[in-house]
Amino acid sequence: MADVFKGLNLLETLKESIESNKLSDVKDAVEDLLISRINLAVVGDRGNEKATLINFLCGLSSGDEGAAPFPSPVAAEEMASYPNPKHPDFRLWDLPPVPSTSPFKPEEYMERVKFLRYNAVFMTFTQTPDPNSVAVFLEARSLQQQTVYFxxxxxxxxxxxxxxxxxxxxxxxxxxxxxxQPKVYLVRPSTLEKFDFPGLLEDMGRDLPEIRAHALFLALPTLTSSLVTQKREAFKALVWGAASLSGGMSAIPVPFVASMVDSSVAVRILTKAQLSLCLDNESVERLARQRGKEPSVLKDLRTCALSVEVTKGEVKKRLAAAEKDLDTVSSKFVEMAMPRHARFASRSFTAMLQALSGAIDEMAADAEKIVAAALQEGK
Structure with missing residues (x-):
């Protein structure tokens, strides 16, 4: 389990908050990751490619309920929003194309579409970017919005x-x-795992605030094995924060620690993980349709019971098993896990951390197998 604590800045941020007795920051981060609140805007002509991009970012296909239709029924100058059906707080915004008129004032377009309220903006095109779109990009940069991508x-x-x-x-x-130093990302909407989209995600992970980047990774469908890894790391930090609020911080004399994380919240975390890793039946079936695979073949790759269904009974069983195994957890592990003034971690913290981290590992392994089979990676 030592890998829980390697190379994850969010985890270090949470530990620093506890060092400073800022448990409310930990609670906010846990809730933020569970909710995955993020707004992503897509600017450009409303062609089939743009609709396909929006749908695949939501894990949908044309014709699915809630999918962006083509041709679009939205008026040319209007905005449309498409909430992710599995993660309703991840919202895709279809923004109208930047007008090609001259003279052009980028600030007027940006005000009309509320450009600065989005966490990130994709400026899409199928030939070359329109000069007025470039003007909008430069105006956004002048206002310190760095997360705009061509x-x-x-x-x-x-x-x-x-x-x-x-x-x-x-x-x-x-x-x-x-x-x-201009950069143009080449993306084929129906096969996002190819070309530049994985690199775009890496750049967004560096450009976005840390919590927003993790929220984005959790809400996106499992497009690549590397994205599965990013999701797993984010859930490991989430589990650590939740376990801390479960009573692991009992050594800190502040009243806020009365907020207990029990099996109900563990169910909430693992349900979020199942949906984020696209392990539920509906997500697996949709992926099979998109990739021309037999759904039953992909479903049979799920070997963890929680990948198939998250039940309170299964979660309680895992928590109980972790409680019995506490004597085998080394003191060095506890010291590594906890801030220096809270080393006497409660059994609640350690059991929660061990049980949920192990479950996340098993579910992520199932997701990696499904993605590899669906995309035929390595063949």
Whole structure:
């Protein structure tokens, strides 16, 4: 279990909060990760590629309930929102294209679409970016909004050579308008695991505030094995924070610690993990349809009972088993887990941490098998 504490800045942030007796910060971070509140806007022409991108970011296909339709029934100048059906606080916003009129005032467009309220914005196009879109990008940068990205959407008729030519032409447009070190991400909406989308996620992970980045990773469908790993790491931090509030901080004399995390909250965390890792029946069936696989083949890859169904009985059984195994947990592990003035961690903390971390590992392993089979990775 030592890997729980390696290379995860969010975990260090939580531990620092407890060192400072700021338990309310820990509680806020736990709730924030459970809710996964994030708003992502997609700017550009309302073509099939844009609708497909929005849908695949929500784990949906055309025709699914709640999917972005094509052609769009939304008026050209209006905005539309598409909440993720599994994570309703992750909302995709379909913003109208930036007008190509001249003269153009980027601040007026940004005010109309509430540009600065979104956690991140994708500026999409299928040929080269419009000069007015570049003006909006530069205005956003001047206002310190760094999470705006140019995305070249591949159409079904685009060959890789033509896409690279479009990317090169797009970079020239950006340079000519004063964008320093321009970057254009090449994305094929129906196969997000290919081309530049994984790299885009890595960049967003660095650019977004830490909690928002983890919220994004938890709400996205399991597009790649690396994203499964990012989800697992975020859940490990979530489990640590929840276990801390469960009574692990009893050595700190503050009244806030009366907030107990019991099996009901453990069920809530693991239910979130099942949905985030796309292990529920509906998500597995939808992935099978998208990739032309037999649903039963992917479902049979789930070997952890919690991957199939999260029940209070199974969670209580795991907590009880962890409680019995507490004598085998080394004191060094507890010291590593807890801040220096709370080393006498309660049995509640240690049992919760051990049981839920183990469950997250098992569920993530199932998700990796399903993603590999669906995408035929390694073949």
């Amino acid at each position: 995305i070249l959407l591949a159409t079904t008729s685009d060959a890789e050579k033509s896409l690279e030519e479009k990317r090169k032409a797009s970079l020239e447009v950006l340079r000519s308008q004063g964008v320093a």
